[in-house]
Amino acid sequence: MTTPAPKLFDSDKIILDLCGGTGAWSKPYADAGYDVRVITLPEQDVTDYIPPKNVYGILAAPPCTEFSLALNGHPERPRDFVAGMMPVNACIRIIHQSMPVFWALENPVGLISRWIGQHRYIFHPWMFGDPYTKWTALWGNFKKPVKKYTDRTAVMTGDQIIRCRENRKPQDSGTRKQKSIKRSITPPGFAKAFYEANS
Numbered sequence: 001m002t003t004p005a006p007k008l009f010d011s012d013k014i015i016l017d018l019c020g021g022t023g024a025w026s027k028p029y030a031d032a033g034y035d036v037r038v039i040t041l042p043e044q045d046v047t048d049y050i051p052p053k054n055v056y057g058i059l060a061a062p063p064c065t066e067f068s069l070a071l072n073g074h075p076e077r078p079r080d081f082v083a084g085m086m087p088v089n090a091c092i093r094i095i096h097q098s099m100p101v102f103w104a105l106e107n108p109v110g111l112i113s114r115w116i117g118q119h120r121y122i123f124h125p126w127m128f129g130d131p132y133t134k135w136t137a138l139w140g141n142f143k144k145p146v147k148k149y150t151d152r153t154a155v156m157t158g159d160q161i162i163r164c165r166e167n168r169k170p171q172d173s174g175t176r177k178q179k180s181i182k183r184s185i186t187p188p189g190f191a192k193a194f195y196e197a198n199s
Contacts (some may be wrong), residue, residue, distance in 0.1 A: 003132040010199075013056035016098070018046050018091045025059045025106070025186035027194035046090040054097035057198060060091035060105040061186070078190050085115060092116075095140075102198045104140035106186070113137070120144075126152045126190030136190075145193035 010033040017026035020038035034056070039049050044063075054177050066084025070078045088105075105116070113119060115161040119137035127147040128134060 014052060015062075016051060016055055016058045016094065018049075018058060018060040018094060019059070019062045019087055020059070022185055024188065025061060025158060025191050027188070028105075031056075032195070032199065046087050046094065049090070050097045050118070051084070051094050055100045056102075058091075058095050058098060058174050060095070060099045060103070061184070062091050062107065064107045064110060064112070064184075066109040069110045081111075083113075084112075085130060088112065088116065091092070091132060095146040102140070102142045104138045104142045104194070104198075106136060106138050107111040109137050110134040123147065123190065124152070125187035125190060126155045128193050129155055129185060130154045130187035131177065131187045132187075134187075142194075143197040145197045148189070148193065 013034050015026055015034050015036045015037040017023055017040070020026060020040045023030065023036070023038040023040075026034075026036045026038060026144070031151060036097055037052075039046055039101055047054045063084070066079050091105060095105075109119075109122065115138055119139055120142075123136055123138075123143050123145075124133045125131075127149050128145070130196040133152070171196075
């Protein structure tokens with residue numbers, strides 16, 4: 001007769017936030033008492049990270065720089081897909097080593113699908129109450145978060161809609177580096193909904 005596995009409490013559940021930046025995606029898990037480990041530069045590089053045992057969930061958001069459609073307007077900037085795939089491959093390696101209960105890899109809709117296939121889920125931040133547009137895709141094994149809105153006018157003001165039509169986002173201010181950091185932060189409405197579906 002086998003002994004049933006002990007029930008895991010939230011504090012026992014390890015969540016790896018790979019290329020996590022500010023930790024915005026994993027924040028709902030951290031707030032709930034999970035053992036969240038944000039693996040991000042400059043403190044830790046995913047390319048040489050060895051995961052612990054018994055990982056419960058993995059959130060991966062490798063840099064989109066080389067895959068972004070935003071580069072289409074800058075033909076003088078050559079893409080380096082080999083360099084771009086290094087953190088992606090590292091995230092996939094960590095996922096396979098860990099065999100978590102759930103995992104998701106996030107990237108804006110772009111050219112990354114040439115290498116990792118069709119996404120499983122797609123959303124705009126406004127669908128979760130964050131007032132801006134940014135087509136974002138998820139790959140992985142996870143329960144799909146429930147979208148809160150189907151009409152962006154229920155979330156966004158007239159000025160915000162005009163700004164989106166002009167392809168400007170609230171994050172489009174500051175230096176190039178500041179704008180890049182702002183645009184890469186996971187919208188809090190989505191992060192909360194993802195946590196509610198995968199906790």
